[in-house]
Every structure is written in C-alpha cells, then in structure tokens.
Amino acid sequence: MFKDGFTNKLYMELKNYWLVWSIAFVVFLLFSLYIYENRSTFIVPREIEHTVMNQKKSEMTIGEITGDMEITQSFVAEQNQFMRIKIPFGTYNRQLQGNFGFELIDVESDEVIFTRDLPLNELQDGLDHNIDFPVIRNARGKEFEFTITGQGLDPGKTATIWRSSKDDYMQGKLIINGRDMQSDLRFKVMDVETKPLLSKQKFMMIGISILLFFLLSVVVLRIFKDKLHKAFLITAIPIGLAMVLIIPPFDQLDELEHYYRAFEVSEGKFINQQTEQGLGNFIPASLVETVYDVRYIHQSGYKYSIVKEAFQNKLNPEDRQFLRNYASSYPPLIYVPQALGMMLGRLIFDSPLMMMFLGRLINFVAYIAIVYAALKVVPVKKNLFYLFALLPMSIIHAASLSADGITNAMALLFVAYILKLAYGKVDKITKRHLIILIGIGLFVTLSKIVYIPMLLLFLLIPLKKFTNKKDYLKKFLIVFVGCLIPFIIWNLMNLSNMSVPDLRGNPGVSPKEQVMFVLLHPIFYIKTLFVTLFSLGPSQLVAMIGKVATNYQYPAPSIIIYTFLFMMLLFGLINDENDLKMQGRRMDRGILVFILLAVMLLIYTALYVGYNTVGNPIIYGIQGRYFVPIAILFFLSISNYQIINKNKDINLLIQTIIHCCMYALLFTYLVNING
Known part of the structure; x- marks a missing residue:
C-alpha cells in the first residue's frame, strides 16, 4: 500500500x-x-608556482632604463630550487621596441648561469614579466644576482622597474651603474611544478x-514554491558563498579600493587626514604587500599556491605607509558589514587576506538578510523583486567587498517598503513607519548623491493613509529632511576630501569648466545624452544584469543575461491578483518614470562632469551597475493591468529557471576562473 x-x-x-x-x-x-x-x-597538468623569495616593497621607480645603464640586484634563495624570476616593468603604456639584456649569476662561483634578451614589446605595464631558465637546484642559502642592461635604448622609448625607498630586504642589495642604492628592486623568485x-x-x-x-x-x-523569500535563500546562499570563495582576491570591480576603505572604517578612520604626504590615511604596509602578492596573477588560471602563501602574511599594524584612497569619500555607514568582517579577521587570524575573505562573507550575509526582508514585506510584484534579488551583478557584488552590494539591497528594500505602505495592509502612516523609512533611506542617499530622487517614491503613498494634506506634507518633509541632513553633514565633514581631484581620471577633465560648458550649450548636452543612450545604452543594459562583473572580465553566458531580461520584462508586464492593488492611481506610473529619468540624468551628468573632457560628444565611464538600484522602477512602470496571471504554479517555474541560470553562471565562472 x-x-x-x-x-x-x-x-x-x-x-x-x-x-x-x-x-x-x-x-x-x-x-x-x-x-x-x-x-x-x-x-x-599545469604550472603551479611557489615563492622562493619575494621583495614586494615598491614606493618608487629607478627611472627609464637607457643607454648602457646597468641594474644589478642580489638575493638569497630561501628554498632548494627555483626556475623563474618575475619582475613588473613599467612601460608607461607605450608601444616599445628593442631589448633589455638579462644575466643571472651564482655569486659564490661567479658563474654566469643564464643570459637572454628581454623584448620590450612583450612587457605589459605594471604586470609581472616571467623570466624562465633551467632549474637551479641545491640553491637554499646561496646568493645570486641578476643584471638588467639598457642596450643603447633612448629616453622615451624604454621602460622602468619599481624599487623600494629603503633597504628593507637585508639579504640583497640594488646596484645601479656601480652605485649602492640602499634599496631593492621589486621582484619574485619562483619555483614551478607541473601537476593538475x-x-x-x-x-x-x-x-x-x-x-x-x-x-x-x-x-x-x-x-517553498509559494514563499519567494525562502526560495531566494535556496538559490542565493550556495551561489553567493561559492562566489565569495572562488573569485580570486581583488578581481572584483574596484574591490581593491573597497578593501582599503573597509579597513579604514574598521579602525574608526572615517575621514581622510591631512598629512605631510597629502590627504589620506596611514594603513599597515602588509595590506598593500598582500594586494601586490595576489592581484593580477590570475590571467591564466587561479594561482592557488600563491594565494595560499599569502594567507601566511601577518598584519603587523605598527609598520604603516601613507595611502590616498579614492573610496575614502564614501560614507562609513555602507562599509559596516565589510568592516565587521575585517575586524573579525584581524582579531582571530591576524591575516590581511583572511580579513578580505571574511569581509566578503559578512557583506554577503548582510545582503541576504536585507533582501530577504524586502521579499517578505513587498505586497505586490513579488516575482519581479525575486528576479532583481538574484541579478548576477547584485549577487557577485554582494559576494565582494564592494559597497554596491549594500546599496543595491537597501534600494530594493526601500522600494519594497514604500510599496508596502502604499498598497499593503497599512491603514495609517505612523511615526514607526517614518523611522523605518529614514533608516533605510539613509543607506540609499548616503551611498551616492545621484540616488536622492528615490526619496520621491514617498509620493506613491495615497493621501487617504494620512490624517489630511497637512499631515501628508509634514511626514513627507520629515522623511526627506531626515535622509538629507545626514547626507549634508557627511559631505560637509568630507569636503576637503571631495575637493581633491581624482587623479585616475582623464588628464583633460575639468569639472568646473564642464559645468560651464553644459550651462552655455544645453542643446549640445541634450544631444550628447541621447547619443550616449542610443549608442552605449544596450551594452549598459546587459552590463547592469551582470554580463561582466570582474576585473578579469569572466563573462556570463548570453543565455543567462537574456533570460533575466526576458523574465523581468514578462513579470513587469503581467500581474497576479495581488498586483491589481497598484492600478488605482494613474499618477503612480508617472512618479516612477520621473524618478527613473531623474536618477539617470544625474548619473550621466555626474560622469560627464567628473570623468569626461570638456565638450566631449559622448559620455564615457558609465557602468551598468550604477543603474541596478533604480532599474526596478522601469519594470514596475510598464505593468499592464489587463494581463492577469491566475496560475500560482508559475512561481515554481520562474524559480526553477532562475535557479538553473545561477548554477549555470557558477559553472561558467568555475571554468573561466581556472582556465
């Protein structure tokens, strides 16, 4: 039976x-x-590198290597064998021709072990260049030196090498043209084994x-087919945790800057200080050294052995160096989860790299908790919110140290809570509701000034939920001012930091002159907006969903991106019976579109003023991820209340499709990262 x-x-x-x-x-x-x-x-089988010796201090360069210039660096091998020296050259991003000479010598026997030419056209600016030679055995404790010569190269047509500013590596020395520089080159000596x-x-x-x-x-x-907030956990938690672990350190977009900023916040350094070196903070040199150890080493597959070695680095908080971090202009509030993770890593493990991974983990946990709350409270369009909660771009950023993870989650929660107040079972708007709105809105407005118009979503709440028009206006102003005052205070406190130009931008950028140009040529600027939207808009759309979300540009399969796009359009258009609560006021659609366009205009204008040269005919520098917090407003605004879905089992179908997409993304990343 x-x-x-x-x-x-x-x-x-x-x-x-x-x-x-x-x-x-x-x-x-x-x-x-x-x-x-x-x-x-x-x-x-593949090459697996092991560090034999590593001099990672590099505060300056030796200048261009020209003429008969001769640079000699000595070192002592710390392991029994090695077969590779890695040196990062600076090419100034020029296309170079010619060769450097390279020679490796056993100091004890004065034997020339290896010589070769180094073609300049093979050097990549700032990246390690591998110099391979036959395996040198029984090397532990022995002294070696390598020499690089200019071979008659002219100024402006050659490269340089970084070096330390003082002699921290006591086992070796740097000699340039016979002169002891009391410092050392930046270089690594590696052993290489071949195994799968x-x-x-x-x-x-x-x-x-x-x-x-x-x-x-x-x-x-x-x-959990009828409980989307719990179904979200089933998909998001394993995928996100996997992303926390498998994406190589600092491969996430801008994760390096967020790493330094999260550490500053974990130490209570919320604002850059004015020092003799300029505006910035002093952070442990071990953070910078750890970044150097593991960043930009994964182009040909994840270097697990190098990352494993980097876990042995100790924090050493007494040894500090000055850092001007551009992410320091962001408020500390949106770095609380990452900072907590880094504090935990500092207290328990004393490892800069473990701090990074724990910062990622706590940031992801915070994203999960906030989005879970959003899915639970939103009374309408739950499927649409479910799709945005699992956007590849959002999940990948949440699994990094990026502040965008918290911004995206809080923006989703803010919209969800507004919809609850507007269309949910709320009879009257109370002080409790206002406090919650201000608490959520703070994260949205503080993250970036361009998202301030999202506060106007308050206008979706019907007048009948207030005592009268005066009560409506008063409570609207309380929320608006309550979110803006902390924003104003923070920017006044941070004014000196904001006044320093971002030196990473284009050299021809002048915000003041660009603003004047826009004011004097409004028609030209409007044309520029439309040209940018039509020429770059499609690529920014797929980028927003998550086509490419890392520095090394591990691409998500197009089928995943367009499945998400199709689903978002579909569930933006169609409605279930609960969604019909939104059709009461025609002006609501106009409010959504107005806020969407206002934020988009601010994003485009901010990038035009702060990133592009004066009068540029197109706006460059806009990344799709900037639109994640507001994109749901577009899909909410296109609802067609004549199309009603009465099949509740469609929830399970959409959950299964998106679940499959996210696992496909995970498998793709696993292969691409290790390939």
Whole structure:
C-alpha cells in the first residue's frame, strides 16, 4: 500500500509539474556534459608556482632604463630550487621596441648561469614579466644576482622597474651603474611544478556532488514554491558563498579600493587626514604587500599556491605607509558589514587576506538578510523583486567587498517598503513607519548623491493613509529632511576630501569648466545624452544584469543575461491578483518614470562632469551597475493591468529557471576562473 501511495504521489507530481521537472532534468544533463567537456581545466597538468623569495616593497621607480645603464640586484634563495624570476616593468603604456639584456649569476662561483634578451614589446605595464631558465637546484642559502642592461635604448622609448625607498630586504642589495642604492628592486623568485588541480577521482567526486546538490536544491524549491523569500535563500546562499570563495582576491570591480576603505572604517578612520604626504590615511604596509602578492596573477588560471602563501602574511599594524584612497569619500555607514568582517579577521587570524575573505562573507550575509526582508514585506510584484534579488551583478557584488552590494539591497528594500505602505495592509502612516523609512533611506542617499530622487517614491503613498494634506506634507518633509541632513553633514565633514581631484581620471577633465560648458550649450548636452543612450545604452543594459562583473572580465553566458531580461520584462508586464492593488492611481506610473529619468540624468551628468573632457560628444565611464538600484522602477512602470496571471504554479517555474541560470553562471565562472 505504501508503495502504491508513493507511486501515485510521484505520478501526480510529474503530471502537475512536468515542465518544471523536464527543465531540471534537461539542465542536469547539460551541466553533466559541460563538466565533462571542461574536465581538462582541472585534471590536465599545469604550472603551479611557489615563492622562493619575494621583495614586494615598491614606493618608487629607478627611472627609464637607457643607454648602457646597468641594474644589478642580489638575493638569497630561501628554498632548494627555483626556475623563474618575475619582475613588473613599467612601460608607461607605450608601444616599445628593442631589448633589455638579462644575466643571472651564482655569486659564490661567479658563474654566469643564464643570459637572454628581454623584448620590450612583450612587457605589459605594471604586470609581472616571467623570466624562465633551467632549474637551479641545491640553491637554499646561496646568493645570486641578476643584471638588467639598457642596450643603447633612448629616453622615451624604454621602460622602468619599481624599487623600494629603503633597504628593507637585508639579504640583497640594488646596484645601479656601480652605485649602492640602499634599496631593492621589486621582484619574485619562483619555483614551478607541473601537476593538475585535481586528480581524476577527486574531480569525479566533486562534480557528482555538485550535480546532486543542484538536483536536491530543485526539490527544496518545490517545497517553498509559494514563499519567494525562502526560495531566494535556496538559490542565493550556495551561489553567493561559492562566489565569495572562488573569485580570486581583488578581481572584483574596484574591490581593491573597497578593501582599503573597509579597513579604514574598521579602525574608526572615517575621514581622510591631512598629512605631510597629502590627504589620506596611514594603513599597515602588509595590506598593500598582500594586494601586490595576489592581484593580477590570475590571467591564466587561479594561482592557488600563491594565494595560499599569502594567507601566511601577518598584519603587523605598527609598520604603516601613507595611502590616498579614492573610496575614502564614501560614507562609513555602507562599509559596516565589510568592516565587521575585517575586524573579525584581524582579531582571530591576524591575516590581511583572511580579513578580505571574511569581509566578503559578512557583506554577503548582510545582503541576504536585507533582501530577504524586502521579499517578505513587498505586497505586490513579488516575482519581479525575486528576479532583481538574484541579478548576477547584485549577487557577485554582494559576494565582494564592494559597497554596491549594500546599496543595491537597501534600494530594493526601500522600494519594497514604500510599496508596502502604499498598497499593503497599512491603514495609517505612523511615526514607526517614518523611522523605518529614514533608516533605510539613509543607506540609499548616503551611498551616492545621484540616488536622492528615490526619496520621491514617498509620493506613491495615497493621501487617504494620512490624517489630511497637512499631515501628508509634514511626514513627507520629515522623511526627506531626515535622509538629507545626514547626507549634508557627511559631505560637509568630507569636503576637503571631495575637493581633491581624482587623479585616475582623464588628464583633460575639468569639472568646473564642464559645468560651464553644459550651462552655455544645453542643446549640445541634450544631444550628447541621447547619443550616449542610443549608442552605449544596450551594452549598459546587459552590463547592469551582470554580463561582466570582474576585473578579469569572466563573462556570463548570453543565455543567462537574456533570460533575466526576458523574465523581468514578462513579470513587469503581467500581474497576479495581488498586483491589481497598484492600478488605482494613474499618477503612480508617472512618479516612477520621473524618478527613473531623474536618477539617470544625474548619473550621466555626474560622469560627464567628473570623468569626461570638456565638450566631449559622448559620455564615457558609465557602468551598468550604477543603474541596478533604480532599474526596478522601469519594470514596475510598464505593468499592464489587463494581463492577469491566475496560475500560482508559475512561481515554481520562474524559480526553477532562475535557479538553473545561477548554477549555470557558477559553472561558467568555475571554468573561466581556472582556465
């Protein structure tokens, strides 16, 4: 009887949800094929580097290497063998021709071990250049030196090398043209072994485990098909945690700047200080050294051995160096989760790299908690909010140290709470509601000035939920002023920092002259806006969803991006019975569109003034991620209340499709990052 009952239940399940289980089964097979087809990424032997010696101090350069200039650096091997020296050259981003000479010598025997030419056209500005030679064995404790010569190169047609400002590396010395510089070049000495990332057995076990976990998670989704806030957790938590771990350190967009800013906040340094070196803060040199160890080393696959070694770096908070961090202009409030993670890493592990990973983790946990609350409170368009909660761009940023993760989550919660007050079971707007609105709105307005118009969403709340028009106006002003006063206070406190120009921008940028140009040529600027929108808008749209979200540009498959876009358009247009609460006032659609256009105009104008040269005919520098906090307003504004969906099982279908998309993104990243 039990067997018959189970068979009947299984039959009814497959009958009622045949499309869902068909999609899950087909995707499972596709994932299996994808893993098998990319097995070589993990089981074919590859080079794995191990650091033998590392001099990472680099506060200055030696100047251009020209003429018969001769640079000699000595070092002592700390391991038994090595076969590679890595040197980052500065090319000034020029296309160079010619060669440097390179020679490696065993100091004890005065034997020339290796010589070769280094073609300048193979050097990449600021990136390590590998100089390989036959394996040198029995090297531990022995002294070696390498020499680089200019070979007659002329000024302006050559490169340079970074060096330390003082002699921190006591086992070696830097000599330029016979002169002891009392410092050292920045370089690494490496041993290299060849082996696969995983054995075939481990690869099979891990692959099967991930596939089974995927199937199990689809089953769990079925249980929570009518509870989107819980279904969100089933998809977001494993994907986000995986992103926290698998994306190489500082490969996230602007994560380096956010790393330094989160550390400043964790120490209570909220504002840049005026010092002899300029405006900035003194941070532990070990942070900068750790960044140097692991940043920009993953172009040809994740360097696990190098990252593992970097975990051994100690914080050493007494040894500090000056840093001018451009992210210091952002308020400390949006760095609280990252700072908490870094404080935890500092107290327990004393490791700068562990601080980074714990900062990522706590930032992701905060994103999950805030978005969970948004999905739970929003009374309408839950499917649309579910889609935005799982945007690849949002999840990837939440799994980094970026402040955008908190900004995106808080913006979603702010819109959700406004919709609750406007269309939910709220009879009267009370002080409690105002306090919550101000608390959420603070995160939105403080993050970037361009999002301030989002406060006008308050106008969606009907007049009937207030005592009278006077009460309506008073409470609107309380929210508006309550969010703006902290914004004004912060910017007044931070005025000196904001007045220093961002030296990373284009050299021809002049905000003051650009503002004057816009005021004197309004028609030209309007034309510039439309040209930018039509020429760059489509690429910014797919970028907003998450086409590329990292420095190394691991691309998300187009099918994932366009599935999200299609779903957002679909569930923006169609409505369920709860969504019909939104059709009462025609002006609401106009409010949404006005706020959307106002924020877009501010974003475009801010980039035009602060990033582009005066009178530029197109606005460059706009990234799709800037539109994530406001994009949902567009999809809310296109609702067609004549299209009503009465099939509640569509929730499970959309959850399954998006769940499959996110796992496809994870598999793609795993292959691309390790490829």
